[in-house]
Amino acid sequence: MDTATLIQLLVPAALLVGAYFIGSSIEKKHYRELRTREHASRRFITVTFPYEPRDEEIVASTLVTGSVVISVDYFKRFLAGLRMLVGGRIKSYEPLLDRARREAIMRMKEDARAGGYHVISNMRLETSRIASSSGNNKGTAAVEILAFGTGLKLARRRPATP
């Protein structure tokens, strides 16, 4: 075996190992962060239908959005490539979409809270694949997740005047 073939084998192997360690540490860190942020905003009401307050009146509303573009690491893409030979569930890609969705929702909530809104009504999620410009399509598995909804500001209803 000459040096050229050796390098050809070693570089992807090094990438795989590196991507596995760095990728999984990024993922763990992100999940930790998500858990604390989700815990902090657990009382913030977000619903997927038009919200009708019972005891309050709506004083203001606006469109709130949150989005994230996320990509999968080299190691997971390699696993997915293997999986595509036999078909079935690609477990390595599921956390990617889960993280992206939760992150987008958190950003939408943070956007709403920063503007002083109390509720997000009629939340919707959209997913789209972002094309790579490198030409070969196997390079990218980047997806954009957009979360949007209508932020509502509530105030206690004024007592009815007789």
Added chain:
Amino acid sequence: MILSNIENIPGKTIQEFYGVVTGSTVRAKHIGRDIMAGFKNIVGGELKGYTELLNEARQEAIERMEAQAKSVGANAVVNVRFTTSSVAQGAAELFAYGTAVKVE
């Protein structure tokens, strides 16, 4: 301009409808961002450059939609939807549409 993705503006009544208004923009990625994204593609995680790019583009699409709504005399857009589609390698179209209305 008030936007909502519900059929009405919560807490207000609609007085007049002006039909569908749209706003769109096609953006290409810039090369520096693309190189960074190439690195990020090895280790995974968020592609911050792209997130910003798409956010700016979406904001522009919304502004164009608002401008159109204003030009027909509306003061709100209800039932706003978004679509994103990649029209070519490295370029994406961001599209926003909704119904222009007048609320009191």
